[in-house]
Amino acid sequence: MGYPHRNLRLQAVHVPHAFEYANATARTGATGFATSDLFKLALQLDDYTVWMLTAISPVSWKQVGQTPQPTFPAGTRMLFQQSTAPTGWTKDTTVNDKALRVVSGAVGSGGSVAFSTLFGRTIVDSTTLVASQMPSHAHSTYINSSLMSATIQGLHVTNDNMDTTLIRLSGALSVQTTSQGGNGSHTHGLDLRLAYVDIIIATKA
Incomplete structure (x- = not known):
């Protein structure tokens, strides 16, 4: 039988x-x-x-x-959501920790930062500002009258604050504000820890 x-x-x-x-x-x-x-x-x-x-x-x-x-000719490359390639396929281990990009022309590769490195960042790079990066601004000055006893062009300073709209100086008066700030860098928080699913690329034997 x-x-x-x-x-x-x-x-x-x-x-x-x-x-x-x-x-x-x-x-x-x-x-x-x-x-x-x-x-x-x-x-x-x-x-x-x-x-x-x-x-x-x-x-x-x-x-x-x-x-x-099977309908796939030898050399066909496909994506699989599993750790090992199916029977008759060979896992490509040369491509690792990269993202996928859809293109309309010839395929290629590029970039320099690994997927897990880029999307594992939680802060931006540290940066120290320079003068050209600050908004244009001015500083008001304060002159204590106890430091001045002379009469400037007939006007004796008795108040704690000078009204610069009333006083006309015959000479140059240089006043500098006190420096503030430690010239330190700063960062901004962000979370690029994108959720993902691992895949492999395998080639049909």
């Missing part, structure tokens, strides 16, 4: 093969067969060939066909 549709009680219906092996090494190294396994079929996944078990001591196989190949 043959097994055209496999054992209806124990195995899936309408699946022509009883065994699956990753490659020829796994298939020829398989053991533990019983007499009832004779003439059952095995699918070899690396090239999708189909083999019949013709003997169990020693184990012997005969190729009886080949299933249709």
Whole structure:
């Protein structure tokens, strides 16, 4: 009695093969067969060939066909959301910690900062301002009259504050405000820790 549709009680219906092996090494190294396994079929996944078990001591196989190949030709590159490449594909380990960019022309690559480095930042770079970066502004001055006892052009200063609109100086008066600030740098907080899902690139063998 043959097994055209496999054992209806124990195995899936309408699946022509009883065994699956990753490659020829796994298939020829398989053991533990019983007499009832004779003439059952095995699918070899690396090239999708189909083999019949013709003997169990020693184990012997005969190729009886080949299933249709996947629609992806050799060299096809695809993205997979898993750590290892599927059977028949090779994981590309040369591309790591990068983002994806959609383009309308030829593909390429670029940039210099790793994905995890850029999107792991929580502050901007530290910067020290220079005079050209500050808004244009002026400083008012305050002159204490206790430091002045002379009459300037006939006007004696008695108040704590000088009204510069009333006083006309015959000479130059240089007044400098007290310096403030420590010339330090500053940062601004930000959070670029973008949520993401890791993928791999694999090439069809």
